[in-house]
Amino acid sequence: MKKIFFIIIFAASLYSQESGSPYSRFGLGFFNYSISTRSTGNAGTSIAIFDENELNNLNPATWSKIKNTVFSSGLFYESSTSEDNRGKKKFQNMNFSNTVLGVPLQKDKEFVLALGLFSKSKVGYNIYQNVVVNDLPAKSVYFGNGGISEFMLGLTYSPMHKLNVGFKTGYNFGEVQHSGKLQFNNSEYIDNEYLNSIYVKGFTFTGGIIYSGLGELLGIHYGNVGFLFSPKSNLRAKKERYSTFSSSSATISDTVIEGEKELTLPLNYGLGFDFGLNEKYHLAFDYLFTGWEDYKYNEVNENFKNSQRLSFCIETIPEKDFLAPLSQRTRYSLGFYYERMNLEINGTRINEYGVTLGIGVPLSRNAFINSAIVYGRRGKNENELILDNFIKVHLSITLNELWFVNTEDQ
Amino acid sequence: MKKIFLFIGIFILLFLINACDDTPSEVGISVIPVTDEINYKTLETDSIPYTTEIIQKTVIKSGQEYLLVGKSGNEEAITLLKFTGFPDTLASATVISADLVLHPTNYSLGQESTFGFTVHKITSTWSVTSPGNAMVNGPLYDNASVGSFTGFFTDTSAIYIPINPSLVKDWLYYASDATKYNLNQGIVLTPSANSNCVWAFYSSDNTIYSDNSKDPYLRVIKELNGKRDTIYVYASEDTYYGYSRSFSLDQKNIVMQSGISYRTKIKFDLSKIPKHVHISSASLTLTLDPDDSKIGKNSIDSLAAVAYIYNSDGVLLQSFNIIGTPIIDNGNKVYNFNITLFVQGWLDKWINNGMEIFHLGELYSLDRYSFYSKNAIDPNKKPKIKITYLNLPY
Numbered sequence: 100m101k102k103i104f105f106i107i108i109f110a111a112s113l114y115s116q117e118s119g120s121p122y123s124r125f126g127l128g129f130f131n132y133s134i135s136t137r138s139t140g141n142a143g144t145s146i147a148i149f150d151e152n153e154l155n156n157l158n159p160a161t162w163s164k165i166k167n168t169v170f171s172s173g174l175f176y177e178s179s180t181s182e183d184n185r186g187k188k189k190f191q192n193m194n195f196s197n198t199v200l201g202v203p204l205q206k207d208k209e210f211v212l213a214l215g216l217f218s219k220s221k222v223g224y225n226i227y228q229n230v231v232v233n234d235l236p237a238k239s240v241y242f243g244n245g246g247i248s249e250f251m252l253g254l255t256y257s258p259m260h261k262l263n264v265g266f267k268t269g270y271n272f273g274e275v276q277h278s279g280k281l282q283f284n285n286s287e288y289i290d291n292e293y294l295n296s297i298y299v300k301g302f303t304f305t306g307g308i309i310y311s312g313l314g315e316l317l318g319i320h321y322g323n324v325g326f327l328f329s330p331k332s333n334l335r336a337k338k339e340r341y342s343t344f345s346s347s348s349a350t351i352s353d354t355v356i357e358g359e360k361e362l363t364l365p366l367n368y369g370l371g372f373d374f375g376l377n378e379k380y381h382l383a384f385d386y387l388f389t390g391w392e393d394y395k396y397n398e399v400n401e402n403f404k405n406s407q408r409l410s411f412c413i414e415t416i417p418e419k420d421f422l423a424p425l426s427q428r429t430r431y432s433l434g435f436y437y438e439r440m441n442l443e444i445n446g447t448r449i450n451e452y453g454v455t456l457g458i459g460v461p462l463s464r465n466a467f468i469n470s471a472i473v474y475g476r477r478g479k480n481e482n483e484l485i486l487d488n489f490i491k492v493h494l495s496i497t498l499n500e501l502w503f504v505n506t507e508d509q
Numbered sequence: 510m511k512k513i514f515l516f517i518g519i520f521i522l523l524f525l526i527n528a529c530d531d532t533p534s535e536v537g538i539s540v541i542p543v544t545d546e547i548n549y550k551t552l553e554t555d556s557i558p559y560t561t562e563i564i565q566k567t568v569i570k571s572g573q574e575y576l577l578v579g580k581s582g583n584e585e586a587i588t589l590l591k592f593t594g595f596p597d598t599l600a601s602a603t604v605i606s607a608d609l610v611l612h613p614t615n616y617s618l619g620q621e622s623t624f625g626f627t628v629h630k631i632t633s634t635w636s637v638t639s640p641g642n643a644m645v646n647g648p649l650y651d652n653a654s655v656g657s658f659t660g661f662f663t664d665t666s667a668i669y670i671p672i673n674p675s676l677v678k679d680w681l682y683y684a685s686d687a688t689k690y691n692l693n694q695g696i697v698l699t700p701s702a703n704s705n706c707v708w709a710f711y712s713s714d715n716t717i718y719s720d721n722s723k724d725p726y727l728r729v730i731k732e733l734n735g736k737r738d739t740i741y742v743y744a745s746e747d748t749y750y751g752y753s754r755s756f757s758l759d760q761k762n763i764v765m766q767s768g769i770s771y772r773t774k775i776k777f778d779l780s781k782i783p784k785h786v787h788i789s790s791a792s793l794t795l796t797l798d799p800d801d802s803k804i805g806k807n808s809i810d811s812l813a814a815v816a817y818i819y820n821s822d823g824v825l826l827q828s829f830n831i832i833g834t835p836i837i838d839n840g841n842k843v844y845n846f847n848i849t850l851f852v853q854g855w856l857d858k859w860i861n862n863g864m865e866i867f868h869l870g871e872l873y874s875l876d877r878y879s880f881y882s883k884n885a886i887d888p889n890k891k892p893k894i895k896i897t898y899l900n901l902p903y
Binding site: 120121122124125181182183185186187188224225226227228229232233239240241242277279281283287288289291293295338340342344346348349351353355401444445483484485 | 847
């Protein structure tokens, strides 16, 4: 049955319908902050939250507490509506989210090796516009899809009691496509179609640290403070344009290939707190800054602004005893986030906010299903902007196994 | 546990099979940056310099539908026919009479009342693929005629042109002797001196009458051993040869002369169009100069433009044809050519050798199509070029 689940995830990754918000037109599309389903259910709050069962993407130091080898894989479904003064458009997507593996190498120093593959950014839009060319009606269609993925490899280490550090490097790769066509309803005019592809590759680096001694200072069950930093990264990107001229008697293709250029991903840093109020409840906050004004591709910034994100969550596991009823052993979380996005269009800054609900069900001692629902809004329906309303449903499965562990550890 | 997995599996599958509406909508167009917009630009005649050149095309004359005979001004056409299918047993037969039987088409050019031609014995070898200028300038045929015709036609009924029986008698003799077989080179029909008309006749290769009912043939009444009968010998080879007594390649107009295959080659200077654009529309409009044109009755009234695609070694790879059909615009007969494919090809891939414009009846008529050039006094009659291209976002 688990195999079937993974097959379905694989099928979903191939399915990958990618229409969506026109806001994803810019740069490399929407970046995904919350890779793990649990952190998605926590509104992305994850900088200072250790997780024994899933690997979140933001702060590698959070992997330190993994006790067994963890394998997880997930997908998400998104239903969204974009509306502006022209009307409403509904989109649905199903996409692969991540596959990650975490292996504890040495428990006393909390050495954990992690590797994984996840979808880092997504572009998806499909828009048309009625235009007039030489007094003839025509239809301009703009279509975008693709995005970049990251294969990451990371390590954690605990240099001293209550201090964990983590480091990861990611190989980023993928293709972002922006295509278009101009369609005439006139035999004297030939329709055109073009595809601009940007192929991206390169490494990014992230370091993180968590200090878990705040609980004693504050007199609470536990308290963590985490910090992450990811410097500016210079990736390489190559642009190609394919255009096709198709008449009734011949098809002529034209390809323009631009040499590799530098694509700069901005630095980001974040600060997070996780406060364990008691055995059952904990509260967490994150602040994340990304310096999008430094983003550049081919020396062009696309007018990005620095983005900031605030998130908050409260999470509970009513009963950790495995003999307790399933509903008591299930993890529940509620979160809220607000993001001042990197987009400024028509002089108006685009913001996004949402509420999240997470549920983590322990199926057995070594299998979990995590789910998260996000309801969010992005932008506004005024000043020639659009308002996106979206619901995302994330699902992932996590399996724990004992690997590379000495007999005495067991 | 299995139920949970099953539930999740079904949940995911439901999403997977849920057909997403992926059609484009106008929602969000205002956030698409202007740099994504597909801009267009239209260039007109003044921005597209061009050169014209009259060229003579070598065309293969075998397999022609029509045989042309006659004169129209300086242009003439002669028809050559060969009859070799005689039995080899008639060397001693007496030829009582012989008639060349032709079927006129409804194409004629010029004053029909003046139409006439004479028939001569050809004295040189020839083939349908190269009837040869020598036939005209030689002349490599007997000046003495072996038959003649004067008159015109109101339908496609057969006409019978009496041929000198002694010529046919020679052919019967040659047919019986393999060493003399090649002496039968047939006959040539040349326009009469006072003829100012061209007429087309069905050839043996015409495809309109596939039952051969309109093919040229020779009707011979012969007598052998006191027995008289009639034999019918169809043309084994036939073709026509068009030529001009005086054709200037330096014309004030853009000229196409059918029958002789004079075409006008037009080459556009596309340097004002940026690289890698998409040509949405490109057209060339020519206005007919009726005073300088000679267009026959029931002629094909369409023109064609052809672009030949060569590789860098000069090897012909492909050719593309487009058709220009006439319309009446402000009392003028104008031809519009949609040259969109050509312009895109010249910009992107093809060596720009220009295009040749010719009359679609180039092989079936002696028509002359003459169009106003850029030298025309009336600007409205000058060739018009309009190219609309798209600057694709990058």
